[in-house]
Amino acid sequence: MEISEKYAKELAKQERRKADLLDICESILLHSKRILFEPGCGHGHWLTNYAQANPKQVCVGIDLISHRIRKGKEKATKRKLDNIYFLKADLGEFLEVLPAHxxxxQTILLFPDPWPKARHHRRRMVQTTLLDSIAVRTDPGGTFCFRSDDRAYYDWTIEHLESHPLWKIDAGAKWPYESDTYFQNLMTEFSSVIARRTH
Ligand SMILES: C[S@@+](CC[C@H](N)C(=O)[O-])C[C@H]1O[C@@H](n2cnc3c(N)ncnc32)[C@H](O)[C@@H]1O
Incomplete structure (x- = not known):
């Protein structure tokens, strides 16, 4: 099947972006095997506070929006943190190129965009395919932590976790670290769930 010139250009751009992302991942994570991962990290409030309190844990935050990533980097530089990396990247592309080792x-998803309309649900970050990809990279006992102010998205996440063979909700698990995020500060109520990678 022939593809349009515009589509071919877009594919080429995507390939270049993924190649650049792979280079960055390989260089920054050369000596790291284990990370705490925060997709959609926004301005990096939570991750910088967590990284400062847990200097032995390598932390990686990604976000689509450049100025949010810049803010995160500035916070990390100001505090002289050497265990944290902020990358401008799309979640799907990041998981595709991240070196297999x-x-x-832990993966932590804080206040992801809720996409409330039914026709937009497929844009939500939490999908069976995402839970599959994270499970493959997580050892038994590792965690997926989710927090949202949007009740419908929280219920959606519970349903996806309950029906996934590689994740089990751990109702007694303690939230890994309490610290505000930009979006958490705007909310009066929110719900959290932690699931553990099964054996
Ligand atoms: C509602 S904000 C929450 C930010 C932060 N977690 C907080 O609590 O302050 C959702 C963030 O997810 C990012 N995001 C959405 N889709 C993404 C994707 N596919 N890959 C990476 N980041 C994404 C957005 O750019 C935005 O910064």
């Missing part, structure tokens, strides 16, 4: 100790 990198393992996730």
């Amino acid at each position: 990198i393992r996730f100790d």
Whole structure:
């Protein structure tokens, strides 16, 4: 099947972006095997506070929006943190190119965009395919932590976790670290869930 010139250009751009991302991942994570991963990290409030309190844990935050990533980097530089990396990247592309030896100790998803309309649900970050990809990189016992102010998205996440064979909700698990995020500060109520990678 022939593809349009515009589509071919877009594909080429995507390939260049992924190649650049791979280079960055390989260089920054050369000596790291295990990370705490925060997709959609926004301005990096939570991750910088967590990284400062846990200097032995390598932390990686990604976000689509450049100025949010810049803010995160500025915070890390100001505090002289050497265990944290902020990357401008799309979640799907990041998971595709991340070197296979990198393992996730914890993945934390804080206040992801809720996409409330039914026709937009497929844009939500939490999907069976995402839970599959994270599970492959997480050892048994590792965690997926989710927090949202949007009740419908929280219920959606619970349903996806309950029906996934590689994740089990751990109702007794303690939230890894309490610290505000930009979006958490705007909310009066929110719900959290932690799931553990099964054996
Ligand atoms: C509502 S904000 C929450 C930010 C932060 N977690 C907080 O609590 O302050 C959602 C963030 O996810 C990012 N995001 C959405 N889709 C993404 C994707 N596919 N890959 C990476 N980041 C994404 C957005 O750019 C935005 O910064």
